[in-house]
Amino acid sequence: MSSLVFTPMTRADFTLFWPDFKAIVEARETYAIDSDIDFESAYALWCQAPKATFAVKDQDGTLLGAYYLKANAQGPGGHVCNCGYMVNATARGKGVARAMCEHSQRIARELDFKAMQFNAVVATNTVAVALWQQLGFAIVGTVPAAFCHARHGLVDIHVMHKAL
Amino acid sequence: MSSLVFTPMTRADFTLFWPDFKAIVEARETYAIDSDIDFESAYALWCQAPKATFAVKDQDGTLLGAYYLKANAQGPGGHVCNCGYMVNATARGKGVARAMCEHSQRIARELDFKAMQFNAVVATNTVAVALWQQLGFAIVGTVPAAFCHARHGLVDIHVMHKAL
Numbered sequence: 001m002s003s004l005v006f007t008p009m010t011r012a013d014f015t016l017f018w019p020d021f022k023a024i025v026e027a028r029e030t031y032a033i034d035s036d037i038d039f040e041s042a043y044a045l046w047c048q049a050p051k052a053t054f055a056v057k058d059q060d061g062t063l064l065g066a067y068y069l070k071a072n073a074q075g076p077g078g079h080v081c082n083c084g085y086m087v088n089a090t091a092r093g094k095g096v097a098r099a100m101c102e103h104s105q106r107i108a109r110e111l112d113f114k115a116m117q118f119n120a121v122v123a124t125n126t127v128a129v130a131l132w133q134q135l136g137f138a139i140v141g142t143v144p145a146a147f148c149h150a151r152h153g154l155v156d157i158h159v160m161h162k163a164l
Numbered sequence: 165m166s167s168l169v170f171t172p173m174t175r176a177d178f179t180l181f182w183p184d185f186k187a188i189v190e191a192r193e194t195y196a197i198d199s200d201i202d203f204e205s206a207y208a209l210w211c212q213a214p215k216a217t218f219a220v221k222d223q224d225g226t227l228l229g230a231y232y233l234k235a236n237a238q239g240p241g242g243h244v245c246n247c248g249y250m251v252n253a254t255a256r257g258k259g260v261a262r263a264m265c266e267h268s269q270r271i272a273r274e275l276d277f278k279a280m281q282f283n284a285v286v287a288t289n290t291v292a293v294a295l296w297q298q299l300g301f302a303i304v305g306t307v308p309a310a311f312c313h314a315r316h317g318l319v320d321i322h323v324m325h326k327a328l
Contacts, residue, residue: 025239032241073284075189076312077196077321117307119283120241141305141323143281148240157241159305159323 009055028150064091081113123156137162177219192314228255245277287320301326
C-alpha cells in the first residue's frame with residue numbers, strides 16, 4: 001500500500017482508534033488483553049508504557065491502524081523488542097499490517113534493538129502467522145492451549161522471532 | 165528439604181531478601197531484570213505487581229528464598245500463570261527451588277490457573293532447566309540469543325510450560 005503516513009500516536013489519534021481497539025479485544029480472537037479494558041488503561045498500555053507508538057494514516061489523514069514498540073524484557077534481555085499491531089476494521093486486507101511491521105523493524109534498528117519477538121501470536125490467526133513468516137519471522141515456540149478463543153476455545157499461541 | 169515454612173512475603177521479608185535479589189540480578193546470568201534496579205522498583209516488581217509472593221524460611225525463621233506468581237497474560241490468556249523463583253546464596257543445592265516450584269503449583273491451582281509458563285529460562289542455567297523438566301515442565305520454545313549473559317555473551321532462552 002503506497003502513500004502511508006506514519007506519525008507518533010497522539011492522544012487524539014488514540015481517541016479515534018479506540019472503537020477499533022475495543023472491537024479487536026472484545027472479539028477475543030487475537031489479543032490477550034481484557035475485553036472490558038477501559039480507555040485510560042488501554043491508552044497507558046498502547047501509548048504510554050511502550051518505547052514508541054505510531055499511528056498510520058492514508059494521504060487524507062484517515063487513521064488505518066497503529067502499533068507499539070517496546071523492549072520485550074529488561075537488563076540482559078533488553079536488546080530484544082516486542083511490537084503489537086492493530087488494523088482498523090475498514091482498512092483490512094490492504095497491506096497496512098505489512099507496512100506497519102516493516103516500519104517497526106526500521107524503527108527498532110534505529111533504537112538499536114537486535115531482534116524482534118512476538119510472544120503470543122494466536123495459532124488460529126493464520127493470516128498473521130503467514131504474514132510474519134513472509135516478513136522473515138520464524139515460529140520458535142508453540143505454547144499449547146494458552147489462548148481462550150471466542151469461537152474456537154483453547155488454542156495454541158506461537159512465539160515468533162526475527163533477528164534485526 | 166523438610167520443614168520449610170511458606171508465608172506471604174512482607175516488606176520486612178523483602179528487605180532481608182534484597183541483598184540476594186541484587187546479587188542475582190547483578191550476576192546477569194539468570195534474570196532479565198536491570199542489574200541497577202533500585203529497592204522500590206524491585207519491591208514493586210516482586211511483591212506488588214504479582215498476584216501472590218511467598219517467602220520461604222527454615223524452622224528458625226531464616227529466609228531461604230522467595231517466589232512470585234502472576235497471570236502471564238490478560239483476558240483470553242489469563243488462565244496461564246507465570247512464576248519467578250530466587251534462592252538465597254547460602255541456601256543453594258538444598259531443594260529450596262524445587263519446594264518453591266511445587267508450592268507455587270498448588271497455589272496456582274487454588275487460584276484456578278490452568279497452566280504455568282516460564283518465558284525466559286536461560287539455556288545456560290542447566291540446573292534450572294533440568295529441575296523444571298523433572299517437575300513436569302516441557303521446553304515448548306527456544307528464542308535464539310535473547311539473553312546477554314555476563315560470561316557467555318548472547319545465549320538462548322527457553323519457554324517452558326506445564327498444564328496444571
